[in-house]
Structures are given as structure tokens and as C-alpha cells.
Amino acid sequence: MTTSDRTGLALSGVTVRLGDGDAMITALDEVDLSVAPGELVAVVGPSGAGKSTLLAVAGALTVPDAGTVTIDGHDVAGMSVQARAAYRRDHIGFVFQSGNLLPALTALDQLRLVTNLSRRRADDRDPAALLADVGMAHRAGRRPHQLSGGERQRVGIARALVGRPSLLLVDEPTAALDRARSHEVVQLLARETKQSAVATVMVTHDHDVLEHCDRVVEMIDGRLSTG
Numbered sequence: 001m002t003t004s005d006r007t008g009l010a011l012s013g014v015t016v017r018l019g020d021g022d023a024m025i026t027a028l029d030e031v032d033l034s035v036a037p038g039e040l041v042a043v044v045g046p047s048g049a050g051k052s053t054l055l056a057v058a059g060a061l062t063v064p065d066a067g068t069v070t071i072d073g074h075d076v077a078g079m080s081v082q083a084r085a086a087y088r089r090d091h092i093g094f095v096f097q098s099g100n101l102l103p104a105l106t107a108l109d110q111l112r113l114v115t116n117l118s119r120r121r122a123d124d125r126d127p128a129a130l131l132a133d134v135g136m137a138h139r140a141g142r143r144p145h146q147l148s149g150g151e152r153q154r155v156g157i158a159r160a161l162v163g164r165p166s167l168l169l170v171d172e173p174t175a176a177l178d179r180a181r182s183h184e185v186v187q188l189l190a191r192e193t194k195q196s197a198v199a200t201v202m203v204t205h206d207h208d209v210l211e212h213c214d215r216v217v218e219m220i221d222g223r224l225s226t227g
């Protein structure tokens with residue numbers, strides 16, 4: 001699939017119940033959300049509102065109790081466990097709060113590891129060129145403990161983009177960063193989202209960086225409203 005064939009992420013009537021018995025709660029309550037290729041959508045909301053659950057469903061990690069989740073028209077919730085895992089590996093990129101890099105590997109090898117594990121090698125982006133794109137060429141030989149928090153996030157973002165994902169899911173990318181670094185990291189996400197035609201969903205508590213996003217939606221008690 002070329003990037004021009006992409007249609008992005010679509011959640012429709014997605015409901016997720018967690019826990020059991022009397023402790024059962026509705027973490028997502030008939031959520032509808034569409035994110036177009038090249039669009040960066042921020043999800044804000046109080047603790048416990050369901051933001052992480054939303055990322056887990058969009059990322060094909062959790063199957064909803066009701067509703068549909070499609071990525072480029074593929075019904076990921078309806079796939080077998082194996083098909084879902086393969087789809088996740090090949091088409092979805094994840095970026096976490098702390099970068100989640102492997103301590104023993106250099107910045108370049110964090111990206112190379114993905115290209116070695118991926119089945120779609122021919123299609124992958126070149127690790128060195130991608131590191132340069134995120135402004136990290138001069139740090140290619142450094143390990144995570146030799147990088148700043150912002151630099152680790154840049155490497156984490158690059159690693160998530162190696163396989164040319166259709167969907168990029170980002171959880172609190174600025175939680176460990178100061179104000180200036182936070183802006184830089186989210187500006188980078190916004191730029192890469194456009195250039196890579198990836199549909200990006202970013203959960204954040206950081207209202208400072210919302211100006212770089214195309215759209216902001218708010219989650220409260222498992223329901224989504226447009227902000």
C-alpha cells in the first residue's frame with residue numbers, strides 16, 4: 001500500500017469494559033474517533049478517563065467489547081491473535097513516555113534492530129537517514145544513558161517510524177522534558193506526521209504543546225468530546 005491509499009484510523013462505537021463482577025467499569029463508552037493520514041490528534045483528560053485504554057484499542061493491543069476499529073480499512077479488532085500481532089508489528093508505531101530504548105544499544109542500533117526484526121525489510125526507511133531526519137545523526141553512536149531526555153525521545157520517535165507505520169500512537173512524550181524540549185519533540189512529531197502521512201494519536205497532560213496539534217479531543221469518564 002502506498003501512502004496515498006491510506007485512510008487512517010477509525011474507531012466507531014468502541015466500548016471497553018475492564019475488571020469483573022461488581023468492580024467492572026466502562027473504560028471506553030461508545031467512542032467514535034477518526035484520524036486522517038498526516039493528522040496529529042491530541043487526547044487530553046483527567047487521570048483514569050480512559051486515555052491509555054484508547055491507545056491500547058487503537059494499537060490493536062485490546063479488543064473492544066463492542067464497536068469497530070479500522071486502520072486503512074482493515075478491521076483490526078476482527079483479526080485473529082496472530083494476524084493482529086503481525087498487523088501491529090508492520091503497521092503501528094508506538095512511542096512511550098521515556099523513549100523505552102534498550103540500554104545496551106546505540107541510537108543507530110535501536111533503529112537497526114527494528115529493520116532486522118521486520119519482515120518488510122524492502123520497505124523500511126534507512127536507519128541512518130531517519131536518524132538524521134530527527135536531528136540525531138551526530139548522536140548515532142551513543143547509548144541511551146549518554147543522551148538527554150529529549151534526544152531519547154527523538155530516537156524513540158525515529159524507531160517507531162522505521163517500518164513506515166500507518167498509525168503512530170504516542171503516550172505522554174513530554175512527561176520527562178522541560179518546556180523548550182517539549183515543544184521541540186512535539187514539533188518533530190507534527191512534522192514527521194505530515195511528511196510520513198501517518199495518522200498520529202498523542203495522549204498528553206501537557207497543554208503547552210497542544211498548539212502543534214491539528215485537533216484536540218477530550219476524554220472524560222470514557223467518553224470523547226471534541227475540544
Ligand SMILES: Nc1ncnc2c1ncn2[C@@H]1O[C@H](COP(=O)(O)OP(=O)(O)OP(=O)(O)O)[C@@H](O)[C@H]1O
Binds near residue numbers: 046050
Ligand atoms: N486492567 C484493569 N482492570 C480494571 N480496571 C482497569 C484496568 N486498567 C484500567 N482500569 C480502569 O479503567 C479506567 C481507565 O483507565 P486508563 O488507564 O485508560 O485511564 P487514563 O486516562 O489513561 O489515566 P492516566 O492519565 O492516569 O494514565 C480507570 O478507571 C482505571 O482504573
